[in-house]
Amino acid sequence: MKTTIAEVGKYVGQEVTIGVWLANKRSSGKIAFLQLRDGTGFIQGVVVKAEVEEEIFNKAKSITQETSLYISGIVREDERSPFGYELGITNIKVITESVDYPITPKEHGTEFLMDHRHLWLRSKRQHAVMKIRNEIIRSTYEFFNNEGFVKVDPPILTGSAPEGTSELFHTKYFDEDAYLSQSGQLYMEAAAMALGKVFSFGPTFRAEKSKTRRHLIEFWMIEPEMAFYEFEDNLKVQEEYVSFIIQNVLENCSLELNTLGRDVAKLEKIKAPFPRITYDEAIKFLHEKGFSEIKWGDDFGAPHETAIAESYEKPVFITHYPTSLKPFYMQPDPNRDDVVLCADLIAPEGYGEIIGGSERIHNAELLKQRIDEHKLDEQAYDWYLQLRKYGSVPHSGFGLGLERTVAWLSGVEHVRETIPFPRLLNRLYP
Ligand code: 4AD
Ligand code: MG
Numbered sequence: 001m002k003t004t005i006a007e008v009g010k011y012v013g014q015e016v017t018i019g020v021w022l023a024n025k026r027s028s029g030k031i032a033f034l035q036l037r038d039g040t041g042f043i044q045g046v047v048v049k050a051e052v053e054e055e056i057f058n059k060a061k062s063i064t065q066e067t068s069l070y071i072s073g074i075v076r077e078d079e080r081s082p083f084g085y086e087l088g089i090t091n092i093k094v095i096t097e098s099v100d101y102p103i104t105p106k107e108h109g110t111e112f113l114m115d116h117r118h119l120w121l122r123s124k125r126q127h128a129v130m131k132i133r134n135e136i137i138r139s140t141y142e143f144f145n146n147e148g149f150v151k152v153d154p155p156i157l158t159g160s161a162p163e164g165t166s167e168l169f170h171t172k173y174f175d176e177d178a179y180l181s182q183s184g185q186l187y188m189e190a191a192a193m194a195l196g197k198v199f200s201f202g203p204t205f206r207a208e209k210s211k212t213r214r215h216l217i218e219f220w221m222i223e224p225e226m227a228f229y230e231f232e233d234n235l236k237v238q239e240e241y242v243s244f245i246i247q248n249v250l251e252n253c254s255l256e257l258n259t260l261g262r263d264v265a266k267l268e269k270i271k272a273p274f275p276r277i278t279y280d281e282a283i284k285f286l287h288e289k290g291f292s293e294i295k296w297g298d299d300f301g302a303p304h305e306t307a308i309a310e311s312y313e314k315p316v317f318i319t320h321y322p323t324s325l326k327p328f329y330m331q332p333d334p335n336r337d338d339v340v341l342c343a344d345l346i347a348p349e350g351y352g353e354i355i356g357g358s359e360r361i362h363n364a365e366l367l368k369q370r371i372d373e374h375k376l377d378e379q380a381y382d383w384y385l386q387l388r389k390y391g392s393v394p395h396s397g398f399g400l401g402l403e404r405t406v407a408w409l410s411g412v413e414h415v416r417e418t419i420p421f422p423r424l425l426n427r428l429y430p
Helices: 005-011 054-062 110-115 124-146 185-195 231-252 254-259 264-268 279-288 302-309 364-373 382-389 402-410
Strands: 015-027 031-037 042-048 068-077 085-096 170-173 176-180 197-205 218-227 276-278 316-319 336-340 342-347 352-359 395-401
Touching: 005 015, 005 042, 005 068, 005 085, 015 054, 015 085, 031 054, 031 068, 042 054, 054 085, 124 197, 124 231, 124 254, 124 402, 185 197, 185 218, 185 382, 185 395, 218 231, 218 402, 231 254, 231 264, 231 316, 231 342, 231 352, 231 395, 231 402, 276 279, 279 302, 279 316, 302 316, 302 342, 302 352, 342 402, 352 402, 364 382, 395 402
Parallel strands: 042 085, 276 316
Antiparallel strands: 015 031, 015 068, 031 042, 068 085, 170 176, 197 218, 218 395, 316 342, 342 352, 352 395
């Protein structure tokens, strides 16, 4: 019976054949333990000299790391393995030999591993992170489909810039100038006026010269936008969405979380509602914690965010930032116009901001004024202003950064491991 590692549980006591690669190997004169992987999972194969033909035992002892094989064996339950099964090998057929595989079981430096990212992806740890990423993607679609959202795909080549112009990737668009999208938000606002509740999920690009464990040049963002949703309604969607993906990762990725040594008790506590503090309260809190240099009107850096997040077990919303710190489109607080109706969601354990969102300005005059104040090209925003001219309504939305969320749930330190082929300040290869 030809099957996969993920499916072996259906064949306990039976002989199966699986196409695999040899991940690792241990052997003595009498027995060989083969760590096998097939993409769906990892399983140990045991070859006992006394139970197989001599030729097979010799093959087991000599095969090299990452050689591809068809392997046959009897499926056995195995309580000692986290996976729960092992294979009593009966036959080994080499497909293609692998010679001098560069990533050996010893420790390698980060740059070496990043240069070999195309191979590094095969490792057990990277496999686990990619599976968790996939589960976040899968449960994102499930959540928004369940809630009646429509998936809308904004363009990647654009003529205007939602988050300010400094971080844009410039390119030629025949005779015109174009930019790679840094956020689909403005288009999603148009889509919300057509379809009510919408979400996008795609790549975004930021030419930021940041070299931190939280920054990628190319990253994936989920951007929901909802007509008739005001500030509070928006926060509710966010906390329910984040709780939903965590619950799904816990349920469907327990093996992967175990492989990564993730402390799941910390994730199990995370259920909506999430705590909230205002920017004003956050400044006061930071002063009390000894960050005396920060003044009202300053943006928070990673150490500030981490200090705030550390006093909560759940992610925390920081709300009502100064207008001067945020993009032009955010709705002012009706009670004081020096702050806006926005919130950043800060993840626990030092993973930083995973969501930025706000209510949007829906008054045409005010929006036009803001576009002027920010010295943006009014013509490029003409279509965006028209959304306010024809039956404008209060609306809100947010953007969740996929890779920061993967890093947090997987418990990996750096976002470079959370995307198959990271684009970093000094890396466009492989
Ligand atoms: O806070 P940001 O810049 O918000 C927006 O782009 C809004 N237009 C979204 C919206 O309201 N529709 O980015 C949103 C999230 C951040 O919270 C962070 O998780 C992630 O995107 N992000 C990055 N992730 C990795 N590398 C970077 N350079 C990132 N910049 C932002
Ligand atoms: Mg932000």
